[in-house]
Amino acid sequence: MNDIRKRKQCDVAIIGAGPAGIGAALALKKAGVNDIIILDRETTGGGVPRHCGHRPFGLREYTKIMTGPQYAQRNVEEVHRAGIPLSLRTSVTSLGPDGTLDYVCPQGRGKLSAKRVLLATGTRETPRSARFISGDRALGIYTTGALQSMVYLKQMVPFYRPLVIGTEIVSFSALWTCKKAGIQPVAMIDERSRPAVAWPVFYASHYFGVPLLTGCSNITIYGKARIEGVRVVDQHGQQCDFSCDGVLVTGCFTPESILARLGGLTIEKNSGRPLTDRYGRCSNPIYFAAGNLVHQPVKVAGKCWQNGKTAAKRIAKDLDSAGG
Amino acid sequence: MKTNANNPAPSAGQGSIIASGDVAIIGGGVVGCAVARRLTLEGASIVLLEKAPDILDGASKGNSAILHTGFDAPPGSLEWECVQAGHKEYLEIHESLGLPLLKTGAMVVAWTREEEQRLAGVLEKGLLNKVPDLRLLTRQQILELEPNLDHSVRAAIHIPREFVIDPWSAPLAYLLQAVENGGQAVFNAEVTGGEFDGSHWLLKTGRGLVRATYVINCAGLYGDFVDKDVLGASDFTIKPRKGQFVVFDKAAGRLINSVILPVPSKRTKGIVLFPTIFGNMMVGPTAEEQDGRDDASTDKKTLTMLADKGRKMLPALAEMPVTATYAGIRPATERPEYRIRQDGDRNWITLGGIRSTGLTAALGIARHVHTLLADQGADFIPLANPVVPQVPNLAEHLPRDYHTPGYGEIVCHCEMVTQREIQAALEGKLPAGSLAGLKRRTRVTMGRCQGFYCSARLAELTAGKFQEPLARKISHE
Numbered sequence: 088m089n090d091i092r093k094r095k096q097c098d099v100a101i102i103g104a105g106p107a108g109i110g111a112a113l114a115l116k117k118a119g120v121n122d123i124i125i126l127d128r129e130t131t132g133g134g135v136p137r138h139c140g141h142r143p144f145g146l147r148e149y150t151k152i153m154t155g156p157q158y159a160q161r162n163v164e165e166v167h168r169a170g171i172p173l174s175l176r177t178s179v180t181s182l183g184p185d186g187t188l189d190y191v192c193p194q195g196r197g198k199l200s201a202k203r204v205l206l207a208t209g210t211r212e213t214p215r216s217a218r219f220i221s222g223d224r225a226l227g228i229y230t231t232g233a234l235q236s237m238v239y240l241k242q243m244v245p246f247y248r249p250l251v252i253g254t255e256i257v258s259f260s261a262l263w264t265c266k267k268a269g270i271q272p273v274a275m276i277d278e279r280s281r282p283a284v285a286w287p288v289f290y291a292s293h294y295f296g297v298p299l300l301t302g303c304s305n306i307t308i309y310g311k312a313r314i315e316g317v318r319v320v321d322q323h324g325q326q327c328d329f330s331c332d333g334v335l336v337t338g339c340f341t342p343e344s345i346l347a348r349l350g351g352l353t354i355e356k357n358s359g360r361p362l363t364d365r366y367g368r369c370s371n372p373i374y375f376a377a378g379n380l381v382h383q384p385v386k387v388a389g390k391c392w393q394n395g396k397t398a399a400k401r402i403a404k405d406l407d408s409a410g411g
Numbered sequence: 412m413k414t415n416a417n418n419p420a421p422s423a424g425q426g427s428i429i430a431s432g433d434v435a436i437i438g439g440g441v442v443g444c445a446v447a448r449r450l451t452l453e454g455a456s457i458v459l460l461e462k463a464p465d466i467l468d469g470a471s472k473g474n475s476a477i478l479h480t481g482f483d484a485p486p487g488s489l490e491w492e493c494v495q496a497g498h499k500e501y502l503e504i505h506e507s508l509g510l511p512l513l514k515t516g517a518m519v520v521a522w523t524r525e526e527e528q529r530l531a532g533v534l535e536k537g538l539l540n541k542v543p544d545l546r547l548l549t550r551q552q553i554l555e556l557e558p559n560l561d562h563s564v565r566a567a568i569h570i571p572r573e574f575v576i577d578p579w580s581a582p583l584a585y586l587l588q589a590v591e592n593g594g595q596a597v598f599n600a601e602v603t604g605g606e607f608d609g610s611h612w613l614l615k616t617g618r619g620l621v622r623a624t625y626v627i628n629c630a631g632l633y634g635d636f637v638d639k640d641v642l643g644a645s646d647f648t649i650k651p652r653k654g655q656f657v658v659f660d661k662a663a664g665r666l667i668n669s670v671i672l673p674v675p676s677k678r679t680k681g682i683v684l685f686p687t688i689f690g691n692m693m694v695g696p697t698a699e700e701q702d703g704r705d706d707a708s709t710d711k712k713t714l715t716m717l718a719d720k721g722r723k724m725l726p727a728l729a730e731m732p733v734t735a736t737y738a739g740i741r742p743a744t745e746r747p748e749y750r751i752r753q754d755g756d757r758n759w760i761t762l763g764g765i766r767s768t769g770l771t772a773a774l775g776i777a778r779h780v781h782t783l784l785a786d787q788g789a790d791f792i793p794l795a796n797p798v799v800p801q802v803p804n805l806a807e808h809l810p811r812d813y814h815t816p817g818y819g820e821i822v823c824h825c826e827m828v829t830q831r832e833i834q835a836a837l838e839g840k841l842p843a844g845s846l847a848g849l850k851r852r853t854r855v856t857m858g859r860c861q862g863f864y865c866s867a868r869l870a871e872l873t874a875g876k877f878q879e880p881l882a883r884k885i886s887h888e
């Protein structure tokens with residue numbers, strides 16, 4: 088692996104080796120920008136699709152239907168093939184106003200100065216705590232991302248009969264992951280009066296054999312060491328008590344924007360994403376953002392890849408006009 | 412179940428003696444840990460008995476982490492004395508044990524005219540309590556120190572020596588020092604009864620019998636139960652009082668420097684806005700009487716109220732995400748004071764009702780216990796050259812493990828917890844006995860994503876280590 092600490096400068100630094108970061112890197116290379124580097128804090132590249140063990144991924148990019156892990160791997164292979172350096176286990180810890188990044192990797196800390204920086208740090212689900220869901224803090228409360236990582240990356244399961252909170256697309260992904268892992272959710276609930284997704288979820292929940300309750304209120308988790316159950320008031324005002332051994336908190340995406348926030352970039356009030364123009368440029372013109380870090384609502388991987396490309400074109404133009 | 416030198420195998424049987432020493436300490440809260448340290452340093456051999464798989468399973472797992480000066484304690488009380496002694500000793504020992512200190516200072520802030528009038532009383536009480544460095548701040552002086560506070564502040568009392576510490580590493584360091592100097596700690600060892608034969612105690616625990624000359628009951632939220640179970644009666648009753656907190660993201664940590672206290676009312680210290688040693692900003696705690704001694708649940712209504720309250724005092728919080736929420740339970744009793752009692756005939760001391768100042772006072776209480784034992788004729792010879800172990804630093808303002816190369820990988824990205832740190836916390840003389848214990852030792856999963864990114868890796872790294880595992884291997888039958 089190439090040692091990032093030997094690099095002090097580059098034209099473009101890309102933070103995040105998910106679909107958006109990789110889409111952008113490949114596009115930059117195509118546009119003739121060669122001095123680029125991708126930094127990712129994980130031990131493998133590919134971003135969130137690494138743990139989405141289902142289809143379809145890759146149709147837009149490779150005209151082929153793949154699973155998430157296959158797609159993530161293919162993306163990384165393309166990066167290698169293009170000769171773009173990818174520095175893994177490299178966490179960017181702060182952004183300087185002049186495009187200098189502080190990072191840390193197992194060999195030590197370092198600084199990298201880039202003419203342009205692309206933030207492609209993605210999105211994650213809002214955990215139970217930040218949603219103020221009432222009740223005990225027993226073991227067994229996980230988001231879809233955590234569950235998928237356990238099931239697809241480690242072949243482990245944290246529970247067998249969880250209650251699922253949320254009815255977004257990702258919530259149904261979660262049901263799919265459960266099915267794959269032999270987990271049988273006891274129910275799927277939401278405070279919204281209607282499911283968050285437009286398609287016929289009732290069939291979906293029927294397919295998975297999971298009862299669906301919308302319009303719930305007073306959700307309260309209980310359990311001593313581990314989760315023992317969840318009490319809710321249903322849409323008719325009836326108290327329901329679900330006995331379960333876990334809670335799967337799904338959806339309610341929030342951008343992974345801490346770097347941008349601490350780096351002094353303007354953050355949009357409610358969404359929490361960095362404010363960008365239509366090319367993805369942030370309030371500090373050295374910085375760009377792409378992918379699900381800036382999409383609200385979140386988009387599929389292919390769109391993030393595409394969006395990375397759009398930002399890349401603008402960055403290439405920038406560098407060109409700067410005579411770089 | 413894990414076993415090590417300090418954890419004899421459960422197969423030892425309930426009928427045989429699994430440990431003995433001069434002093435048995437019941438409970439591994441901050442008070443028990445501090446007592447273990449002090450008595451070990453004074454030359455006693457101690458056995459600490461904790462019913463949970465790790466220390467800090469009761470009141471000490473959730474507090475505000477403020478090192479109090481005692482400016483508002485009941486003047487002349489034992490509590491006041493222990494708080495002052497604890498504050499002093501913490502400052503003396505923290506560096507040697509690797510414990511952090513954030514020199515925040517605090518302000519008792521008046522937001523209304525009525526509160527402003529009560530400030531004089533606060534000042535007077537502080538002087539009575541021998542905290543001489545209090546001073547009155549005008550609105551302008553407050554805003555100079557804390558420009559982000561809501562501009563409706565009227566006046567404040569500045570208390571320069573109220574500080575912020577790490578609430579979990581401190582007790583860990585205390586017990587570690589006891590253990591490094593020959594003390595024993597036994598986990599999963601609930602004390603359920605015991606007998607005194609006129610010179611020695613034989614305590615019944617979930618792991619077997621423990622023999623000791625003296626017993627110190629530091630069972631916190633269960634202090635009255637232990638007195639009843641072993642002595643037959645208790646002269647106090649625990650009235651659990653819950654405090655809920657909202658923790659804001661580290662991005663908010665820079666918004667204020669001091670601990671912002673409300674003007675106290677009769678019953679509680681009120682809701683505080685304060686930075687944590689880990690770089691976050693917190694609002695809380697509430698003061699809710701309840702029956703449950705284990706019920707540290709949080710509820711949406713209260714959390715919303717707290718967040719709103721925080722945003723009122725510090726408007727910039729409105730744009731800040733919430734990282735975590737939790738609750739702690741104070742072991743209050745029917746009287747607003749510590750319930751410390753010595754039964755000299757039976758070599759027994761109860762440290763009951765250590766309610767809202769125990770994190771600070773623990774070191775002082777421990778000294779008091781040593782005095783009580785010495786008065787009773789206990790004659791230990793202080794260690795000449797005690798081992799002084801260091802605990803790993805988790806404070807944001809000091810170097811963390813990831814600053815030193817060779818850490819393997821960063822497992823928890825939000826709190827920057829390394830694989831090396833996690834492995835170290837799972838080994839050694841006081842290894843983490845539960846996920847909660849590992850979190851308190853490393854901060855893993857305590858950040859903004861609460862385990863979205865790292866739970867899977869953590870499940871793998873901790874496989875086989877805890878009674879309650881994070882996850883199990885998928886069985887392919």
Ligand SMILES: Cc1cc2nc3c(=O)[nH]c(=O)nc-3n(C[C@H](O)[C@H](O)[C@H](O)COP(=O)(O)OP(=O)(O)OC[C@H]3O[C@@H](n4cnc5c(N)ncnc54)[C@H](O)[C@@H]3O)c2cc1C
Nearest residue numbers: 103105106107127128134135179208209232378379387388
């Ligand atoms: C649980 C979950 C399930 C999903 N399921 C699907 C699905 O089934 N199909 C679909 O199309 N989309 C799905 N998505 C949407 C997903 O966000 C997109 O598919 C896509 O991965 C977004 O790409 P991205 O490049 O914007 O971000 P990501 O794929 O999230 O990649 C961001 C990368 O940035 C890195 N990073 C972050 N911060 C730093 C830092 N400080 N330093 C270094 N590196 C950093 C991360 O390690 C990560 O690799 C899902 C999302 C989630 C959260």
Ligand SMILES: Cc1cc2nc3c(=O)[nH]c(=O)nc-3n(C[C@H](O)[C@H](O)[C@H](O)COP(=O)(O)OP(=O)(O)OC[C@H]3O[C@@H](n4cnc5c(N)ncnc54)[C@H](O)[C@@H]3O)c2cc1C
Nearest residue numbers: 438440442462469470471475477602631654768769770771
């Ligand atoms: C919301 C809140 C905020 C606070 N803020 C502060 C602050 O800012 N500053 C400050 O100085 N203090 C603060 N405190 C006070 C402090 O946390 C307590 O005073 C202190 O934790 C009490 O510790 P303890 O060791 O007495 O009890 P505990 O922590 O309850 O310890 C008792 C231990 O004994 C064990 N045990 C119980 N029964 C048995 C048995 N039969 N056998 C074996 N083991 C047993 C339990 O499992 C537990 O681990 C706060 C407290 C709360 C709740």
